[in-house]
Amino acid sequence: MEKLNYNFYKRDAVTVAQELLGKTLVRVWDDASVSRYTITETEAYFGEEDQACHASKGRTKRTEIMYASGGHVYVYLIYGMYWLLNVVTGNEKHPEAVLIRGLDEVIGSGKVGRILKIDKSFYGEHLLYSPRIWIEDAPLETSFHALPRIGIDYAGEEWRNKAWRFTLHSHKGQ
DNA sequence: TGCACGATCTCG
DNA sequence: GAGATCGTGCAT
Numbered sequence: 001m002e003k004l005n006y007n008f009y010k011r012d013a014v015t016v017a018q019e020l021l022g023k024t025l026v027r028v029w030d031d032a033s034v035s036r037y038t039i040t041e042t043e044a045y046f047g048e049e050d051q052a053c054h055a056s057k058g059r060t061k062r063t064e065i066m067y068a069s070g071g072h073v074y075v076y077l078i079y080g081m082y083w084l085l086n087v088v089t090g091n092e093k094h095p096e097a098v099l100i101r102g103l104d105e106v107i108g109s110g111k112v113g114r115i116l117k118i119d120k121s122f123y124g125e126h127l128l129y130s131p132r133i134w135i136e137d138a139p140l141e142t143s144f145h146a147l148p149r150i151g152i153d154y155a156g157e158e159w160r161n162k163a164w165r166f167t168l169h170s171h172k173g174q
Numbered sequence: 175t176g177c178a179c180g181a182t183c184t185c186g
Numbered sequence: 187g188a189g190a191t192c193g194t195g196c197a198t
Contacts, residue, residue, distance in 0.1 A: 043181070052181070054194095062194065079182050080191030086181085099181060110182040151181050 001137040003128060009070030009089050013096035014164060016070070016089040017044035020098060021168045022141035027116050028132045039135070041102030043109075043149050044164040045086075047095060051159040052152035055095035065124050066095035073125045073133070075118055082110035083118040087127065087135075101150075102167065143169035 001024065009016060025037045045053035054076070055063045065074045066088055074086040074097050090096040101109045103116075112118075116133070127134045146163040153160060 045181075054181080057195070060195075076181085077191095077193060078180060080180090080193075082182050084181065101181085108183070114183095149181070154180085 004135050004137055006069070006071055006128065009087065009127070010091055011070070011089065013044040013046045013089045013098050016087070017042040017098040017164065018144065018166050019140060020087070020100075020135070021144050021166055023138050024136040025100070025103060025116075026134050026136055029117075037103035037106075038138075038168075039100060039103060040105075040168045041100075041107055042166050043099040043101055044166075045097050045099065046164075050162075051155035052149060052162075053095065053097075056155075059095075063095060066097050067093055068124075070096075071127045073122050073127065073130070075113070075120065075122045077120070078110070083113040083120070083122075084109045085113055085116060085118050085122070101165070141168060145169065 020039050020042050023039050025039055027035045047053060048055050048058065050056060055066050059067055062076060065072050068088055069092045070089045072088040074088050075083050078084055085100045086097040088097050099109055100112055103112050106112060106115055145167045147165045148161060148163055149165045
């Protein structure tokens with residue numbers, strides 16, 4: 001299938017998070033071998049007003065890429081040991097991103113980063129131009145669960161309770 | 175310049 | 187239930 005294009009990523013994070021379910025994440029390794037995974041769990045982070053979004057602290061060196069156009073890669077180190085993979089969505093100057101939480105049977109954002117061997121060097125790459133990571137189209141999945149996001153209890157009630165975590169119906173969420 | 179903490183996971 | 191492990195944001 002074809003790579004997802006700019007029009008796919010430039011929509012809002014909640015829509016993109018839902019529609020990424022079932023899509024194919026492609027990873028090309030250093031030895032040119034290729035792995036393909038089905039995206040099974042995602043989470044949406046939307047704008048500076050979303051207290052759970054890193055961009056709620058404003059534009060900083062870390063959140064800078066979220067202010068770029070959709071399709072860029074946002075990665076960051078959590079707990080000093082796990083690189084989490086995010087896809088920037090929306091238009092320029094409005095920070096939004098989708099966290100990839102599950103691939104096939106591998107559920108957990110930290111585990112996803114590990115099996116994909118994600119590190120700091122992926123920060124700012126673009127899913128339309130990177131030679132080692134992109135996402136390809138697949139039939140739209142319309143059957144999924146919408147659940148609260150994980151690990152963001154510090155956010156205010158309104159944001160803490162948003163059901164912005166999405167899991168493919170055929171897979172179990174955490 | 176220092177410090178507390180985090181979009182986590184594994185082991186015991 | 188605790189430890190691993192470190193970049194970031196904010197206080198000092």
